[in-house]
Amino acid sequence: MNDQDSQRRVVIIGGGFAGLFAARVLRRAPVRVTLIDRRPHHLFQPLLYQCSTGILSEGKIAVPLRDLLRKHKNADFVLADVTGIDTEGRRVLATRPLGDQLEFGYDYLIVAAGVQQSYFGHDEYAQWAPGMKTIEDALVIRRRVFGAFELADTAADPAERSRWLTFALVGAGPTGVELAGQIREVATKTLRAEYRHIKPEDARVLLFDGGNAPLAPFGPELSAKAARTLSKLGVEQHMHSIVTDIDATGLSVRAQDGTVTRHEAGTVLWTAGVAAPPVAAAIAAATGAKQDRAGRIMVGDDCTIPDHPEIFVTGDVMSLNKLPGVCEVAMQTGIYAGERIKHEVTGHMPTKPFRYHDLGSAAYLSRGRAVVSVGRVHLSGFLAWVVWLFIHIGFLTGFRNRLGALVSWWPAFVRDVRRERTYTTEQVGLIHSAYDVLPPSAAGPAPSASGTEPSSRAG
Numbered sequence: 001m002n003d004q005d006s007q008r009r010v011v012i013i014g015g016g017f018a019g020l021f022a023a024r025v026l027r028r029a030p031v032r033v034t035l036i037d038r039r040p041h042h043l044f045q046p047l048l049y050q051c052s053t054g055i056l057s058e059g060k061i062a063v064p065l066r067d068l069l070r071k072h073k074n075a076d077f078v079l080a081d082v083t084g085i086d087t088e089g090r091r092v093l094a095t096r097p098l099g100d101q102l103e104f105g106y107d108y109l110i111v112a113a114g115v116q117q118s119y120f121g122h123d124e125y126a127q128w129a130p131g132m133k134t135i136e137d138a139l140v141i142r143r144r145v146f147g148a149f150e151l152a153d154t155a156a157d158p159a160e161r162s163r164w165l166t167f168a169l170v171g172a173g174p175t176g177v178e179l180a181g182q183i184r185e186v187a188t189k190t191l192r193a194e195y196r197h198i199k200p201e202d203a204r205v206l207l208f209d210g211g212n213a214p215l216a217p218f219g220p221e222l223s224a225k226a227a228r229t230l231s232k233l234g235v236e237q238h239m240h241s242i243v244t245d246i247d248a249t250g251l252s253v254r255a256q257d258g259t260v261t262r263h264e265a266g267t268v269l270w271t272a273g274v275a276a277p278p279v280a281a282a283i284a285a286a287t288g289a290k291q292d293r294a295g296r297i298m299v300g301d302d303c304t305i306p307d308h309p310e311i312f313v314t315g316d317v318m319s320l321n322k323l324p325g326v327c328e329v330a331m332q333t334g335i336y337a338g339e340r341i342k343h344e345v346t347g348h349m350p351t352k353p354f355r356y357h358d359l360g361s362a363a364y365l366s367r368g369r370a371v372v373s374v375g376r377v378h379l380s381g382f383l384a385w386v387v388w389l390f391i392h393i394g395f396l397t398g399f400r401n402r403l404g405a406l407v408s409w410w411p412a413f414v415r416d417v418r419r420e421r422t423y424t425t426e427q428v429g430l431i432h433s434a435y436d437v438l439p440p441s442a443a444g445p446a447p448s449a450s451g452t453e454p455s456s457r458a459g
Ligand SMILES: Cc1cc2nc3c(=O)[nH]c(=O)nc-3n(C[C@H](O)[C@H](O)[C@H](O)COP(=O)(O)OP(=O)(O)OC[C@H]3O[C@@H](n4cnc5c(N)ncnc54)[C@H](O)[C@@H]3O)c2cc1C
Pocket: 013, 014, 015, 016, 017, 018, 019, 036, 037, 038, 039, 041, 042, 043, 044, 045, 046, 047, 048, 049, 080, 081, 082, 083, 112, 113, 114, 115, 132, 133, 174, 175, 277, 279, 314, 315, 316, 317, 325, 326, 327, 328, 330, 362, 363
């Protein structure tokens, strides 16, 4: 038996912030690490909205996990979808992309599978209203946002044109607010001079939320400032609004007084809720762990599942003391799990429970405007934007990506130029073809084949 065979096996499910930081801590520990992810890259989700609105390419916010682990001599990466675990046999069960089964023995397991979009029981909305969690989502949104202006440009019917120039976002948390601001900036700045038949700046951006203010978790002061900045940008905010239906041509929304209003919108984007991925339910069933309302696995204060000291749950998929689903929690719990395993295998038995150190939060509103909350310090406007810039450069994974983001931000922030607007019309994603977005009957008359202009156009 060689040294490696006698070493304990650590399996990590998920290569997001929690999984990656756990692997980093274990890099020099006497263990064998297998990191399994259903995707080949580590994704920096906080900048997904910049990918979908043409500022950053997908390569700048996603780094191959193999690249990140190349110097970890004790780590292996596997592209597979984990479907469950066998606690008796201490095996992780997974499916290869081709559909066949894989098994991985473990002595320690770190569950770091994150969360996915939740449509609150209305999964049928997903076909019309993509969420914002993955690179695939960001590329679908990019195509739908920029594609909508093209469809508006060639729409002969004014009602159809106005529908394509209406963007509805559901959820006024950081992602919804950031996307709303970006779409208005795309319309009023980037595309301003590019169209001859429409005025892109006519684009309406409607932001819906069931709460009473955007960015509510930032507190009333910053939330009010964010609302004012969004109004100045031209984002129409509909608070106390519950979405009751979404279809190919828009959405219906119930206001606080019970009235339901229909809004025609060519693009509806969903940034409202999250739920644990299916693997969380499988792990809970195998271990007897409890799940919270969003399906996250409830753990003790050492981040392990009760009666399973060998299974750690970290990051967004973990439910502990109502900690928020943010990068800092993911990194800190990943580091904690890694440290604990390292100590145990080297004969030290740490007893300290996990303690979260809140480093604050930031949200981007528009060029030169952001909000930042760090303890009692609340910043908004340009100063907050500069802080936002440093935080995001600091946390982006990999030096090349940091440099690349700075190079992309320069023309975007100084000259409103968005260089990453490439999209295909036949693309992977929720809808096969840009031309399938609407059934033919709803898409209005086709432009004339003779090359003459459709009869009624704006501008
Ligand atoms: C659009 C957006 C903006 C955000 N903005 C901010 C922000 O500004 N600040 C902030 O602090 N936080 C922000 N967050 C939250 C932050 O990104 C998350 O808290 C963080 O990524 C959580 O890390 P994680 O490792 O727990 O999960 P993730 O980063 O989601 O990683 C989970 C990994 O597990 C993999 N996985 C899932 N299921 C399986 C399976 N069955 N088998 C194998 N692999 C699997 C996934 O492919 C993924 O790679 C944002 C999130 C989003 C979506």
